[in-house]
Amino acid sequence: MSVTTRNGMRDRMFAAFALVATTLLCFAFGRALLTVNDERIVVALLVTLAAGIVLAERRVTRAPDSALVRGAVSTAPAAVLLAIVALILVFHANHFALLLICTLLIYVTVALGLHLQFGYAGVLNFAGAAFFGIGCYTAAVLTQLAWLPHPVVMVLGGVFAALIGLALLPPVLRTRGHYASVVTIAFGVLFTTFLEINETFGGAQGMHVAGLSLFGFDMTRNIRLSPGVTLSFYFGYAVVALLLAVGAFALVTRIERSWIGLTLDAVRLDETRSACFGIDLARWKIFAFCLGNFIIGVAGALFGMLMSFIAPPNFSFSASLMLVAIIILGGIGNRWGVLLGATLIVLVPERLQTIQEYRVLLFAALIVGLLLIRPNGLAPRRMRRYFGEGSA
Amino acid sequence: MDIAFVSQIVVSGLILAVIYALVAVGFTLFVGVFNVLNFSHGDVLMFGAFAGFTAFLPLAGLGVTSPFLQLVLVTIASVTCTIALGLIVARFFILPLKGAPLLNTLLITLMLATVIREGVRLFYPRGSNPKSFPALLPTDFVSIGAINVRVDTIMLIFAGLAIIVATGALIERTRFGLAIRAVAQDEETARCMGVNYRLVVLGAFALGSGLAACAAMINGLYYNEVNYSMGLMLAIIGFCSAIIGGLGNIAGAILGAFIFAGLQIVGSLFMPFSSAYSDVFAFAVILVLIALKPTGLIGERVSERV
Amino acid sequence: MTNEAPLFESRGLSKRFGGLQALADVSFSVRRGEILGLIGPNGSGKTTLFNVVTGIYRPDGGAALLDGREIGGLRAQAIYRAGVTRTFQRCRLSTELSIFDELMIGAHKDLDLGFMANILHRKAFRAAFEEKREQARSLLAIFSAELAQRMFEPIARFPMIDRRRIEICRALISRPRLLLLDEPSAGMTHDETRQLMDDILETRRGNPELAVVIIEHEMPVIERVSDRCVVFNYGRKIAEGSYREVASDPQVQEAYLGTRHGAAA
Numbered sequence: 001m002s003v004t005t006r007n008g009m010r011d012r013m014f015a016a017f018a019l020v021a022t023t024l025l026c027f028a029f030g031r032a033l034l035t036v037n038d039e040r041i042v043v044a045l046l047v048t049l050a051a052g053i054v055l056a057e058r059r060v061t062r063a064p065d066s067a068l069v070r071g072a073v074s075t076a077p078a079a080v081l082l083a084i085v086a087l088i089l090v091f092h093a094n095h096f097a098l099l100l101i102c103t104l105l106i107y108v109t110v111a112l113g114l115h116l117q118f119g120y121a122g123v124l125n126f127a128g129a130a131f132f133g134i135g136c137y138t139a140a141v142l143t144q145l146a147w148l149p150h151p152v153v154m155v156l157g158g159v160f161a162a163l164i165g166l167a168l169l170p171p172v173l174r175t176r177g178h179y180a181s182v183v184t185i186a187f188g189v190l191f192t193t194f195l196e197i198n199e200t201f202g203g204a205q206g207m208h209v210a211g212l213s214l215f216g217f218d219m220t221r222n223i224r225l226s227p228g229v230t231l232s233f234y235f236g237y238a239v240v241a242l243l244l245a246v247g248a249f250a251l252v253t254r255i256e257r258s259w260i261g262l263t264l265d266a267v268r269l270d271e272t273r274s275a276c277f278g279i280d281l282a283r284w285k286i287f288a289f290c291l292g293n294f295i296i297g298v299a300g301a302l303f304g305m306l307m308s309f310i311a312p313p314n315f316s317f318s319a320s321l322m323l324v325a326i327i328i329l330g331g332i333g334n335r336w337g338v339l340l341g342a343t344l345i346v347l348v349p350e351r352l353q354t355i356q357e358y359r360v361l362l363f364a365a366l367i368v369g370l371l372l373i374r375p376n377g378l379a380p381r382r383m384r385r386y387f388g389e390g391s392a
Numbered sequence: 393m394d395i396a397f398v399s400q401i402v403v404s405g406l407i408l409a410v411i412y413a414l415v416a417v418g419f420t421l422f423v424g425v426f427n428v429l430n431f432s433h434g435d436v437l438m439f440g441a442f443a444g445f446t447a448f449l450p451l452a453g454l455g456v457t458s459p460f461l462q463l464v465l466v467t468i469a470s471v472t473c474t475i476a477l478g479l480i481v482a483r484f485f486i487l488p489l490k491g492a493p494l495l496n497t498l499l500i501t502l503m504l505a506t507v508i509r510e511g512v513r514l515f516y517p518r519g520s521n522p523k524s525f526p527a528l529l530p531t532d533f534v535s536i537g538a539i540n541v542r543v544d545t546i547m548l549i550f551a552g553l554a555i556i557v558a559t560g561a562l563i564e565r566t567r568f569g570l571a572i573r574a575v576a577q578d579e580e581t582a583r584c585m586g587v588n589y590r591l592v593v594l595g596a597f598a599l600g601s602g603l604a605a606c607a608a609m610i611n612g613l614y615y616n617e618v619n620y621s622m623g624l625m626l627a628i629i630g631f632c633s634a635i636i637g638g639l640g641n642i643a644g645a646i647l648g649a650f651i652f653a654g655l656q657i658v659g660s661l662f663m664p665f666s667s668a669y670s671d672v673f674a675f676a677v678i679l680v681l682i683a684l685k686p687t688g689l690i691g692e693r694v695s696e697r698v
Numbered sequence: 699m700t701n702e703a704p705l706f707e708s709r710g711l712s713k714r715f716g717g718l719q720a721l722a723d724v725s726f727s728v729r730r731g732e733i734l735g736l737i738g739p740n741g742s743g744k745t746t747l748f749n750v751v752t753g754i755y756r757p758d759g760g761a762a763l764l765d766g767r768e769i770g771g772l773r774a775q776a777i778y779r780a781g782v783t784r785t786f787q788r789c790r791l792s793t794e795l796s797i798f799d800e801l802m803i804g805a806h807k808d809l810d811l812g813f814m815a816n817i818l819h820r821k822a823f824r825a826a827f828e829e830k831r832e833q834a835r836s837l838l839a840i841f842s843a844e845l846a847q848r849m850f851e852p853i854a855r856f857p858m859i860d861r862r863r864i865e866i867c868r869a870l871i872s873r874p875r876l877l878l879l880d881e882p883s884a885g886m887t888h889d890e891t892r893q894l895m896d897d898i899l900e901t902r903r904g905n906p907e908l909a910v911v912i913i914e915h916e917m918p919v920i921e922r923v924s925d926r927c928v929v930f931n932y933g934r935k936i937a938e939g940s941y942r943e944v945a946s947d948p949q950v951q952e953a954y955l956g957t958r959h960g961a962a963a
Contacts, residue, residue, distance in 0.1 A: 118495075179429060183682070185628055186632065190671065194668070254816070260813070263803075277806045277868070279806055324502075325503075328499060361514060367503045371499060
């Protein structure tokens with residue numbers, strides 16, 4: 001009895017220690033990545049990150065049951081969340097840093113939608129940027145209606161993305177194997193073409209999107225809290241983007257830890273087997289594709305308001321491939337990998353202007369190499385646990 | 393509608409169909425021997441077009457002024473470079489993935505396509521601008537009754553058709569073709585019967601890439617333009633054609649290509665203001681066709697062992 | 699033998715693949731609680747019959763009746779719901795999933811897949827999960843205590859014999875009425891096979907109505923476990939009866955058993 005109590009105490013201490021340490025590490029890394037101007041230091045940071053991941057993974061695989069590892073793993077979500085909140089607070093007046101954080105969080109949300117499609121149900125979507133664009137353009141059109149509350153606009157962005165995706169599904173569902181991917185690829189390519197030639201949505205010039213206003217807060221100008229403290233107008237976006245990303249993450253986590261997640265895995269892994277045990281393949285593919293596109297569309301609507309101006313090149317096929325790259329770099333099916341992948345693909349080119357022009361080439365080559373050397377991505381998925389770490 | 397207009401439409405449709413068919417046959421070959429959706433095919437084609445264009449540039453300076461000789465040299469350069477690139481793709485990026493999840497092969501070919509495309513855009517001098525491909529064939533008109541057609545157009549259509557027929561004969565009549573068909577039918581049995589599997593896969597990729605070079609040449613000579621993004625669209629169209637014809641089936645791929653070209657022509661008749669809308673129309677019809685007949689018009693072999 | 703209606707009846711089931719008649723006018727029935735051995739040379743249509751009965755293939759002719767209700771030509775999903783499950787000749791397990799996950803795929807018709815139940819009402823989900831966990835544990839324990847203990851580990855870590863057991867448990871956990879076993883002993887030693895058969899018979903104690911059709915090449919296995927045998931050759935039924943009867947049937951000896959087993963019978 002006393003031994004277990006003492007063990008429980010020790011576990012809690014280790015967990016608390018791990019929580020503080022991980023939070024500080026993430027915060028320090030994020031702060032450095034967002035502010036350092038010397039590109040050599042950015043490269044050094046990335047190397048440190050890579051080394052850290054390798055070391056941490058070794059430690060986890062070697063001693064998965066040690067108190068420290070269990071503490072670190074179980075507190076990691078809270079630590080990452082705390083670190084991001086801290087970053088937003090610290091950079092409350094820094095436009096550029098906040099814009100980067102917003103962009104990162106929005107892309108994390110988008111990647112979580114794709115993750116649901118690729119990683120769980122195995123429905124390939126190579127038109128992610130197009131569905132993202134549908135959300136953006138929905139926001140551009142609907143924010144012109146002054147009476148429509150902006151949260152509703154965001155939800156409608158998701159709804160339209162899901163509905164248009166639904167129209168693509170019949171050929172996707174009926175084509176065997178991965179050949180169906182040509183359907184989304186064609187859609188992804190034609191979407192930009194369509195945006196460029198049409199008149200209604202601004203053509204190649206693009207469209208203006210009104211800024212977000214929530215519950216009376218207009219997020220197009222700075223907020224003065226007190227004489228000394230002014231919040232950047234991006235602060236509100238960062239909060240909304242964080243809520244969105246956390247919501248999407250929680251949803252995806254609960255899906256993975258439920259019969260639904262299991263069913264989606266079954267559909268992806270073996271269709272014949274799944275059919276023999278009553279699983280309606282079409283139903284679950286539709287579910288994952290539509291829910292994924294909904295999440296992507298909502299994030300797109302927020303992105304449009306954040307950028308205040310959108311144009312067709314934002315939603316090209318290359319952009320879709322970069323979204324796919326996010327989930328592959330992280331490891332298909334690993335929710336946490338999404339954060340890592342988004343940091344690499346979204347944040348790093350912004351901080352390393354030298355590679356900005358070459359980023360698509362670089363990341364495409366990186367993915368090719370990765371798939372040849374480490375086919376499961378940087379952080380492959382772990383076994384499903386239905387109730388958090390520690391329980392069954 | 394007057395006959396001259398109709399004939400012009402038919403001719404441009406035929407050119408498109410021939411180009412698409414050459415691409416689609418490559419796709420169907422790859423699916424046959426390796427069950428791979430090789431999306432890099434379109435950008436290998438684009439690479440071939442740029443190789444041909446590059447080979448043309450110094451020719452006049454070297455004293456080669458005969459258009460015929462220029463054409464021969466440009467074609468040789470294009471075909472050689474394309475086959476080389478196709479073989480590199482097959483040898484180093486596709487063959488090592490034997491037995492890997494289909495998703496991985498698909499992603500590799502998609503990302504390879506991006507690498508080739510971006511590589512040309514970034515590293516070819518002024519790579520993001522369209523390049524004007526030389527007109528190396530006689531451009532005068534011949535009149536057949538009321539119809540005026542350019543000589544080069546007729547030559548390109550016939551050349552393309554001849555290459556397609558020759559490919560068909562190669563697959564149906566030669567030992568190499570037999571080996572390809574054997575591998576496509578049943579890889580394990582073919583291996584047991586002494587077929588060198590790797591060699592057949594590499595051969596099929598060389599053949600497919602060579603056909604892509606021919607498509608690139610016809611495309612360049614007809615439109616007198618090449619650009620870095622041409623491969624992507626041709627890949628999608630070629631692959632759609634292969635699917636609606638029935639994957640793994642050469643005749644199906646050709647049929648699919650003609651259907652696609654026909655749809656684009658019909659689309660442009662109804663929507664003459666923009667070729668992009670006719671593309672959208674053609675794709676929409678193709679998607680409906682795929683949804684209605686997912687195994688293709690000429691059925692593909694489907695047998696999953698349970 | 700009673701006069702009650704059979705649990706399952708195949709009435710002239712037929713299936714063609716191009717020029718190959720894989721099943722030709724096959725008729726037989728399976729009674730409640732019976733174990734029917736399905737034997738015949740390779741390629742004689744046994745697995746095709748399973749694929750037709752479970753809805754992977756559509757029959758070209760004939761009828762399949764479960765409890766008098768036509769199931770032939772239904773989708774695989776509907777046939778599973780009607781109470782027919784199977785194992786596969788080559789194990790169809792997703793080795794990256796845990797044993798528990800794979801069993802839950804088998805129990806799919808008992809799972810509540812509602813969005814609310816899974817995502818929002820986590821307390822209720824936890825109760826459902828715990829109930830399923832105990833069900834899976836006790837079923838696995840019949841076959842192997844170790845499997846029951848390690849049920850949250852990936853299947854990739856287990857050897858062939860355990861994978862067979864997992865497949866059988868996956869087919870049993872939904873309490874089917876008709877279980878189709880496709881060569882459960884493939885790749886196993888005689889002792890392992892005997893053990894597996896004993897375990898299968900053991901599970902029937904709690905479910906005496908369960909009927910089993912078993913495809914098997916090991917004649918001693920068939921002799922020991924089956925109440926009755928049906929023999930296939932070239933897609934046709936060529937004999938039916940007790941093991942002794944079919945084993946002494948000259949047609950069967952010629953087609954399948956050859957001289958080796960023919961003399962023994």
